Amino acid sequence: MNEQPTQTPAQPVIALAPEQSIWKDLLIPASIVIAGIAIGGGLYFSGGGSSAGTPGLAAVETTVERVERLAKDAGVSTRALNTCLESGDSKALVQADVDNAVETGGRGTPWSIVIGPGGQTYPINGALPAAAISQLLEIVRAEGEVPVDPNASPDINTDAVAPVTDGDWVRGDRNATITIVEYSDVDCPFCSRFHDSMKQVMAANDDVLWVYRHFPLDQLHPQARFVAEAAECVGSLEGQDAFWSFIDAYFVG
Amino acid sequence: MMLSALTRVYRQPRYVIVTLVVALVTISTLLLLPNQALLVSVITSPTIDWGTKLAFFISLHGVLLTNFTWFAATYTVLLAILLGVNVSLLWFYIVRSRRLARVDSRLTLTGIGGFVSGILGIGCAACGTVILAGAFKLLGIAWLLTYLPWQGAEFGVLGVLLLGLTTYTLCKRINDPVTCPV
Numbered sequence: 162m163n164e165q166p167t168q169t170p171a172q173p174v175i176a177l178a179p180e181q182s183i184w185k186d187l188l189i190p191a192s193i194v195i196a197g198i199a200i201g202g203g204l205y206f207s208g209g210g211s212s213a214g215t216p217g218l219a220a221v222e223t224t225v226e227r228v229e230r231l232a233k234d235a236g237v238s239t240r241a242l243n244t245c246l247e248s249g250d251s252k253a254l255v256q257a258d259v260d261n262a263v264e265t266g267g268r269g270t271p272w273s274i275v276i277g278p279g280g281q282t283y284p285i286n287g288a289l290p291a292a293a294i295s296q297l298l299e300i301v302r303a304e305g306e307v308p309v310d311p312n313a314s315p316d317i318n319t320d321a322v323a324p325v326t327d328g329d330w331v332r333g334d335r336n337a338t339i340t341i342v343e344y345s346d347v348d349c350p351f352c353s354r355f356h357d358s359m360k361q362v363m364a365a366n367d368d369v370l371w372v373y374r375h376f377p378l379d380q381l382h383p384q385a386r387f388v389a390e391a392a393e394c395v396g397s398l399e400g401q402d403a404f405w406s407f408i409d410a411y412f413v414g
Numbered sequence: 415m416m417l418s419a420l421t422r423v424y425r426q427p428r429y430v431i432v433t434l435v436v437a438l439v440t441i442s443t444l445l446l447l448p449n450q451a452l453l454v455s456v457i458t459s460p461t462i463d464w465g466t467k468l469a470f471f472i473s474l475h476g477v478l479l480t481n482f483t484w485f486a487a488t489y490t491v492l493l494a495i496l497l498g499v500n501v502s503l504l505w506f507y508i509v510r511s512r513r514l515a516r517v518d519s520r521l522t523l524t525g526i527g528g529f530v531s532g533i534l535g536i537g538c539a540a541c542g543t544v545i546l547a548g549a550f551k552l553l554g555i556a557w558l559l560t561y562l563p564w565q566g567a568e569f570g571v572l573g574v575l576l577l578g579l580t581t582y583t584l585c586k587r588i589n590d591p592v593t594c595p596v
Contacts, residue, residue, distance in 0.1 A: 195576050283455060286448040290476035296469055297456075304461050317451050354480045 224384040228391045231410045235403040237395050245394035254328075255389045258374040262344035266317035270346040270376050271355040274319045277301040278338040282319035288355035294341075294362045298369065301339055330373045330396055330404045332363055337370040344374050347389060348382035353412045373408065419503070419585035429502040437498030444490055445477050489574050496577035503584035510588070 232242045245251060262272055266284065273285040275297060281304060283297065322342055325331065343359065345352040363371055375392075377385035388411060396404030423429050446453055456462065456470055478487050 195572075284449075284451050286452070287477060288480040289449075290473070290480045293470070293473040293476050296466075296473045297452075300456055300459070300462055300466060300470060303466065304459060350483070351481055358480065 224388065227411075228388055231407050232391060232395050234410060235395050235407045236399045237403065241398055242391060242394055245398060246390060251390040251393035251397070254393050255375045255377070255386060257323075258344065258389075259376055261321070261323045262374065262376040264321045265319055265344075266321075267344050267376055270344065270349045270378060271352045272344040272376060273355070274322050274342045275301055276322070276340040276342065278305055282322065284317050284319050288351040289358060291358040291361040291365075294358055295365065298339060298362070298366060302368075325370070325372050330401060330408075332371040332373075332405060333369050334367065335370060338368050339366075340370045340372060342372040342374060344376035346375075346377050346382055346385045347392070347408070347411050348385040349378065353414075356409075356412045373405075415589055416582060416585040419588040420499075422588065423503055423506045426506075429506060432505060433495075433498035433502045435498075436501045437494045440494040440497050441478075441491060442475065444494065445475055445481075446471075448481075449474060449477075489571060492574050493577060496574065496581060500577060500580050500584065503581065503588065507584060507588055 229239045229242065233239065265272075265274060269286070271285075271288055275283040275285065277283070278301075281301075283301065285294075285297075289297075325335075325340060325342070341359070341362075343355070345356070359371055363369060375386075375389035377389050379386055392404060392407050392411070395407045424433075453471070453474065457467055459467075478490070482490060
């Protein structure tokens with residue numbers, strides 16, 4: 162009459178546990194690991210970096226036409242622009258900017274370095290909003306000439322930033338106490354956002370000098386280097402205002 | 415099925431807190447790591463007061479709107495929330511299993527392994543710009559990116575899907591009835 166099931170001490174573990182194999186148990190950690198790798202890939206390739214399509218022939222033609230139109234708007238004729246581009250001078254200037262960007266630790270765009278009153282440097286990776294830049298400027302002002310060590314990462318060597326010269330494209334007072342050197346790619350959407358942020362920062366701060374240098378990412382934006390060279394030509398032919406007019410207009414699209 | 419499991423778990427406030435903390439730490443890490451050198455120099459500066467440091471720390475989170483596409487921002491936030499949910503569910507599952515004395519050590523170890531793997535996975539994700547860039551350069555396949563229809567956002571979507579799958583699996587296990595199988 163005893164219908165009570167009898168169980169050995171080991172049986173409840175086996176009987177009550179849901180049926181599963183070691184492979185089922187591994188599903189959760191394996192999925193999390195793969196998801197982690199996928200997150201990294203996603204952030205590297207799209208979120209934290211630049212995104213752009215691969216322009217075809219039509220896009221190339223459009224870029225050329227657009228550059229010619231914007232150069233004309235800035236006061237440079239198509240003939241003068243082409244002559245300048247063929248001379249190769251602008252090519253060397255753009256390459257010098259790229260070399261300096263890489264030397265300072267730039268691995269993507271926009272890449273910027275803030276130089277404080279005492280020469281201390283602060284690296285900015287990516288497109289910071291205007292509020293964050295303004296907040297950083299407060300810190301730079303507060304630190305004054307106190308030296309700090311911004312090179313927490315061995316990949317970053319912000320002290321290698323090439324000195325600002327008359328040949329640089331600048332906005333603001335050349336005697337400003339704070340300098341922001343930006344290395345930018347004209348076809349990078351995040352550079353466009355940073356450009357907007359910087360315009361807001363410049364409008365609100367008169368002690369900042371904004372230096373624009375080129376950092377075209379050839380693999381992602383095949384036309385960016387050509388546009389950068391064209392911008393150099395526009396600037397060398399018509400001066401600072403023409404350069405900024407060209408760059409501003411190109412970023413607006 | 416998922417809703418009942420989630421209701422069971424989040425009836426206890428501590429799991430809500432765990433989810434929020436994990437999600438916030440994850441999203442902060444993902445957003446701030448590219449500027450860790452800048453952040454370290456500011457945080458360690460002896461001349462800046464903590465109020466200013468905190469204000470800068472908070473303002474840096476604005477990169478979610480300027481340094482990400484809308485698509486990337488969406489799946490990044492989703493990933494952080496899903497990871498928080500996963501950690502809570504896994505914790506709940508392990509605690510319940512122990513209480514019922516029905517978990518074998520292999521399962522506990524696998525659960526802990528899953529949690530550690532998740533943390534390691536996020537760590538890898540956050541430093542992806544270093545590890546993956548290096549790996550892709552080493553392999554010489556960086557050009558592959560330009561052939562992907564979403565320029566690599568596929569990885570993020572895959573991450574969301576996999577974490578969704580993990581959430582589903584955990585909910586299913588939590589809902590397993592405590593009865594003898596037929």
